[in-house]
Amino acid sequence: MNRVILIGHLARDPEMRYTPNGTAVTTFTLAVNRPKTKEGVEQQPDWINCVVWQKTAENCANFLRKGSKALVEGRIQTRSFDDKEGNKRYVTEVVGENVHFLSPKNQGNLFDEPFSPRPPVNINDDDLPF
Template sequence: MLNQVVLIGRLTRDPELRYTPGNGVAVCNFSLAVERPFTNRQGEREADFINIVTWRKQAEQCANHLGKGRLVAVNGRLQMRSYETQDGQTRRVAEVVGESVRFLDWPKNSNKNSGSNYSESGFGNQGSSDNSGSDQFGFGGEEYQVDDDDVPF
């Protein structure tokens, strides 16, 4: 069986970090806007808004380093769950459990050339042990700037 999802998109809101009662496991929720690969009848691109959940160290890294508008790649699995509303109705939701989150852009308030290593400050491929210092995002060593016009919301 295979259940694998790969998404690239921008956060629609700041991540929400909380801890489970009892054992205190970190869990982080955020939503990604992912553009569709085609245009609608008006020639505009539409986006899907997909809920992401991360756990433990990955959750803390996302909560500490991500914010609304940041570009990320998420590798994970699709999960269906249900819950009961206050009026007794059962709701089913689909979400992606992010097993690996890559930060694909620089925070607006950071400077790549400030002397700190991007991967050492918690950014980059959270599932990789490659600390070669090379540009692992395919930007060819150039700083990638996010323009507000790039954000689909």
């Protein structure tokens, strides 16, 4: 079974582009902390390349920024290509199928605590369609 779930912070802003047939694809790097050692020393994070497609790609490009906290659920994929000098290069990345935005609203994320206090909304009866 090829399944991975990661929680981390974006190392830089996501980069979105479109394939020749118009499919959105967004790439980003997720900094994922390793557990502390037995001595309590924090280790360096792992820098995980992620790629997401279609509507998920558009949402990530629109709502995530450098430093945003995110949960990525997907699978690990390895692919190869030939570089400009003709050398074969390999890339390992996580293909994200689900991405959950975990940063609070004040950090540029649309999703905040669902039961946090909200200012009252004044709606005139004439504004209602029914």
